Amino acid sequence: MASQVTVFADATVNLVGPVEDGPSLHEWARDVAAGTVPVPGEGGAAAVEEARRLGPDDYPRRAFYGHYLEWVFRTLVADAPGHLEIAVHREAAVALDDESGVYGAHQTLLLADGTRLSGLDAVVLTQGHVPVLAGAEEQRLGAFAAEHGLVYLGPANPADTDHSRIGPGQSVVLRGLGLNFFDHMALLTTGRGGSFTRVDDRLVYHPSGREPRILAGSRRGVPYHARGENEKGAYGRYLPRLLTAEKADELRALAADGEWIRFGTHLWPLITAEVESVYYAALLADRGVDADEVTAFTDRFLLAGDAAERDRLLGAAGVDSAERWDWDRIARPYGDREFATAGDFRGWLLAYLRRDVAAAREGNVSGPLKAALDVLRDLRNEIRLAVDHGGLAGDSHRDELERWYTPLNAFLSIGPPTSRIEELIALVEAGTVEVIGPGVVVEAVADGGGAAFEVSSRRIPGQRHRAGALVESRLPEPDLRRTGDRLMRHLLATGQYVPYRIPGECGSTYETGAVAVSGRPHHPLDAEGRAHPRRFVHGVPTESVHWVTAAGIRPGVGSVTVEDSDAIAAAVLTLAADDVPAHAHAPAHADVLAAAADAHPAADDTLAAADAHAAAHAGEAVA
Numbered sequence: 001m002a003s004q005v006t007v008f009a010d011a012t013v014n015l016v017g018p019v020e021d022g023p024s025l026h027e028w029a030r031d032v033a034a035g036t037v038p039v040p041g042e043g044g045a046a047a048v049e050e051a052r053r054l055g056p057d058d059y060p061r062r063a064f065y066g067h068y069l070e071w072v073f074r075t076l077v078a079d080a081p082g083h084l085e086i087a088v089h090r091e092a093a094v095a096l097d098d099e100s101g102v103y104g105a106h107q108t109l110l111l112a113d114g115t116r117l118s119g120l121d122a123v124v125l126t127q128g129h130v131p132v133l134a135g136a137e138e139q140r141l142g143a144f145a146a147e148h149g150l151v152y153l154g155p156a157n158p159a160d161t162d163h164s165r166i167g168p169g170q171s172v173v174l175r176g177l178g179l180n181f182f183d184h185m186a187l188l189t190t191g192r193g194g195s196f197t198r199v200d201d202r203l204v205y206h207p208s209g210r211e212p213r214i215l216a217g218s219r220r221g222v223p224y225h226a227r228g229e230n231e232k233g234a235y236g237r238y239l240p241r242l243l244t245a246e247k248a249d250e251l252r253a254l255a256a257d258g259e260w261i262r263f264g265t266h267l268w269p270l271i272t273a274e275v276e277s278v279y280y281a282a283l284l285a286d287r288g289v290d291a292d293e294v295t296a297f298t299d300r301f302l303l304a305g306d307a308a309e310r311d312r313l314l315g316a317a318g319v320d321s322a323e324r325w326d327w328d329r330i331a332r333p334y335g336d337r338e339f340a341t342a343g344d345f346r347g348w349l350l351a352y353l354r355r356d357v358a359a360a361r362e363g364n365v366s367g368p369l370k371a372a373l374d375v376l377r378d379l380r381n382e383i384r385l386a387v388d389h390g391g392l393a394g395d396s397h398r399d400e401l402e403r404w405y406t407p408l409n410a411f412l413s414i415g416p417p418t419s420r421i422e423e424l425i426a427l428v429e430a431g432t433v434e435v436i437g438p439g440v441v442v443e444a445v446a447d448g449g450g451a452a453f454e455v456s457s458r459r460i461p462g463q464r465h466r467a468g469a470l471v472e473s474r475l476p477e478p479d480l481r482r483t484g485d486r487l488m489r490h491l492l493a494t495g496q497y498v499p500y501r502i503p504g505e506c507g508s509t510y511e512t513g514a515v516a517v518s519g520r521p522h523h524p525l526d527a528e529g530r531a532h533p534r535r536f537v538h539g540v541p542t543e544s545v546h547w548v549t550a551a552g553i554r555p556g557v558g559s560v561t562v563e564d565s566d567a568i569a570a571a572v573l574t575l576a577a578d579d580v581p582a583h584a585h586a587p588a589h590a591d592v593l594a595a596a597a598d599a600h601p602a603a604d605d606t607l608a609a610a611d612a613h614a615a616a617h618a619g620e621a622v623a
Contacts, residue, residue, distance in 0.1 A: 001028035001417075003056035003229075003234035004554050005065070007072055009566070012558040016570040020077075024555050025068050029054045036061070038069045039206040045537060057230040058416040062159065062183075091115065094486040096123060096496070096535075104533050110408035122572045124536045125524075129157065131484030131548070132476035141453075144444040148451030151469035155476040158183035163191075165355045171227045172465035173455050175442055176474040177218040178410060184473045189423075189432060196426060203426040215465050216473075221438025222333060222352065223424065224415030226360040228370025235556030238278060241302050243270040243535055247343045248385035260393040260505050263400035264383040267386060271379060276310075276325045277301050279372035284317060286368060325372070330406055334438055339460045345437045346428065353425050360418040376413035380548060384560050388546045389519055394504030398512075402544070414551075437463070442470060458501075465524065479513030487540070488515075492530055495527035500545050512544035520564060534575065536568045 008022035009015055010198070023031065031037040032051035039047040047067045054060055066510040077086050095110040098274035099118060107120040134142060138154045145152035151165045151172075158180055166172050166188065184366040190196070192209030255261045284294045297317055304310045314324060329335065333352055359367055364374040386392075387401060427433040437457030443521050445454045445466075480499050483489055491497035498515040501509045502613050515537050522538060523531035543549045546564075553559045 001055050001059055001230055002054055004230075005552050007069065007553055008555075009117045009559075009562050010555055012556050013562045013566070014558065015563065017566055022072070025060065025065065026054065026056045026234070028068050028071065029060070029064075037071065040074055041067060043067070052546040059419075062089070064350065066249070082476050084283060089115065089117070093487065095490045096487060097494070103530070107534055120534075121575050122534050122536070124538065124568060124572065126538045127485065127488070128540050129475060129478070130332070130488060130541070132479055133169060133482045133484045135482065138472070144446075145470070148446060150451060150453065152453075153469075155472040155474050157475065158187060158473070160472045161471070162186055165468045166212050166471075168192075168212065168394045170212045171465065172212045172469040173442060173453055173465075173467045173470050173473060174214055174215055174216045174473040175440065176472060177220070177365060178221040178474060179224065179416060180475060181216060181218075181223065181413070181473040182416050182424075182472060184432065185214065185216075185424065189212060189427060192402045194432075196423060203422045205423070205426040205430040205432060206605075207430060209431055210363060212469070213431075214427070214504070215432055215436055215443075215467055217436035217440030217455060217457065219439060220332070220411060221440065221457065221459070222349065223421065224411050225370075225373060225413070226356050226362030226418045227415055228360050228362070228367055228374055229418065231363040231365035234376075237554075237557050238274070238375045238500075239344045240274055240379060241277075241380055243272055243379055243382045243386075245265065245385055248382055250406045251386050252391055255391060260396075261391060262396040263387070263392055263405060264396065267383065268326030268400075268405070271376070271383075272327070273302055274379065275372045278375050279325050280314070280317070280319060281370050282366065282371045283319065283323065286366065289317075292537065292559060297608075328583070330412065332438075337459070339437065339457075342437070342460055342463050345460055346434070346458070349435055350425060350428060353421055357418055357421050357425075360421070373412045375410050377559075380551060381557065381560050384547050391572060392502070394502035394508060396504075397502050397544070398510045401547070409548075434465075436460075436465070470479060477513065478540050480515050480541065481513055488613075491524075496532070497524055498527050500542075501545075505569070514544035515541045517542055517545055518551075520567040522564065522568060536571065538564060538568055 003024055003026040005025040006022070008024075009019050009228065010021045011019055013019065020043075028037065029051040032039055032048055033054075038044070039051075044067075047064055050060060050064050054064075080086060089111055091111040091113045093109055094112050097108055098105045099108050106118070107123050108116060108118040109115050109120060109123060123498060134154055137506070142152045142154065144150070152455055153165075161184070163532055172188070174181055189205070189207075189211050192210040194211055195206050195208075197206065198204075225265045246546045251261050251266055261267075280301060281294050283292070284297060288298075297313065301310060304313060334348065339348065359369045360368075362370060363368045387397065390397075392401060424433065428435065436455055437460045439454050440456030441458065443456075445452055445453045449466065452468060453470040454464055454466050456464045480488060480492055480497060482491065488497065498516050500512045500514040502512065503509055517523060517537050518525060518531040522536055523533065524535050524537045525531055540549045549561075551561075553561050
C-alpha cells in the first residue's frame, strides 16, 4: 500500500552512512497532486490523476510505482554533489572480468553494443528478476504448442507477456492464482475494454466482447488471501514477543556451536504462537473483553508450555472449538472435501471469497483473521535474521522454508487488495472466469477432438476443460544454473559465480539457485571460494542466501534491505583506487558501476535506487 512503500532510509535503520530520508510513495503522490513535483516520463497526466485519488492505504498501479522510482533516480542525479559524476549507459551488461586477468584488479564491463567500460574500481550488481531458461516441462509444453498451433506463454512478468496471441472468446488457462494471476486477469478483461460498476455492495462486470474465456487454477485451488484493510498507519507493525532479533541471534549462536537449526523445530513454534496470540487477542477484544484482561490472556498464552496448557487457557476464556485457530483449515479451506460438480465448487468458492472480503474489511488490527495473518508480514525481518546465510540446515531450508513455509506465507500474507478479490467474484459471476478447483492438472492432448491443453481438478471428478492457450501466471524462480541473462551466464561459465550451497546433517549439502555471496557487504564467491573485493551482489539473484528478496522496502521497520544497501555503499567507498589484495580494502574514493538487468535507469529492482541514494551522499561515484 502507498504509505508502506519507500526506497529511502529513516531513523529506524542502522546505517554506517548518514540517514537522509525521502518521501514514501504516498507522500510523493501527495506532492504530485499538489503540483510541487513533476512526474517524469510518459503518462504524466494519468499519473497526476491517480495521485489525486491515492490515499495512504490504497494500492497504486505498477506504472504509478514506476513513475515514483524514476522520480527518485532523477532526483538523486540532480541533487548529487558537484564532485560526483553520473553516466547512464542504456545497454545491457553482458560480461564482467578482472582487467588483464589479474584477480582483484580493476574491473572491465562489456555492454551489449560492444562498449567496454574499463578501469572500474567497483561493480554493484542489482539485477532484480532476470530471464530464466525454460525447464523440461516448459520446453515440452512450448514445443507441443508450436507443433499444433497453440499458444504457450511461460513464467514472466505479465507486463512483458504478449497477450495479443490470445483471441476474443478463446479459452485460456491461467496456471497459478498468486499476485501475477490478478495482473493477467486485469490485462485480459479491463485491459481489453471491460468495466466494473458497483451495484449496492457488489461489483458487476460489463464485458467488452474482446475477452477470452479464462480458466484459472493452481495446486491450492484458491487465490491468495486479500490483505486486511490497513489500521496500522504508515509505520505500525506487530512487535514480536518470542521471535525477536535477540532470539535470532541466539539461534545463530547455537548454529555456530555446531547445532543444526531447523525451521520446523526452532522457528515455526514461535511463529505459530505469535500469530495465534494476535488472533485470540483480537477475537476477545471484538467480544468486548476488557483490554487489561486481553493483555493478561495474551501474556499467559505466549508463556504456555504446551498445547494442552493453551487449550485450558482458551477454554477458560470461552473460546469454543469452532472459533479456534486451525492452520490446516486456513491453508486448505476446502479440507478433504470433493465436489460433485463444477457448479458445487463455484458456489463454495464464491461464498469463500465473499467471506474473505468481509474479513479484510474488518481490518488488520481489529479483524481477528487479518490481524493474525498480518503478523506473518511483520515478522519478515526477524525470520531473515535467523535464516539468511545458511542459518538453517540445508534440508530444512529446502523442505521446510522454501517448499513449505515460503508459499504458505505468500498465500496468507502478501495477497492482493480487497478490490481484486471483488473483481474476481464479479468475473466468475459473469462467466468470464472459471476457477477450476484444487489440485489443478494440465495435460497436453492431441486426439480426435484436436490438439489442446486439457485442464481438470483432482477434487471435481469428471470435470475437464480444453483450451488453445496456456499461460504460466507466475514469475520464474531465480536460478543461476538456468539463467537467461547473458552477464550471469558469463560469470557462471567462467567460474566467477557459483551456486550457493547450504550444508546439512550427515555431510549433506543443498545446492540452491542463488548466487553465492559472502556476508555483508555481499561479495560474490567464485569457484575457488574467494570473495571478490571489487564486486557486490544485491537483491533477487541472492534468493536462498537471503529470504524474500523481492519484498519491497517499508518505512519505519528497520529494513534489512536498506541496511544491506548501506553496507555495500560503505564498502565501495573504502576501496582503494589502485590495485588491492583480494583480502583487503583500503580507504579511497571509488568509481562505481551499477549493472542493471536492462537499460532502464530505474529498473524494476527498487534496491538499485536505495543503493544510489546511499552512494550519492557518501562519496564519488560513476553509475
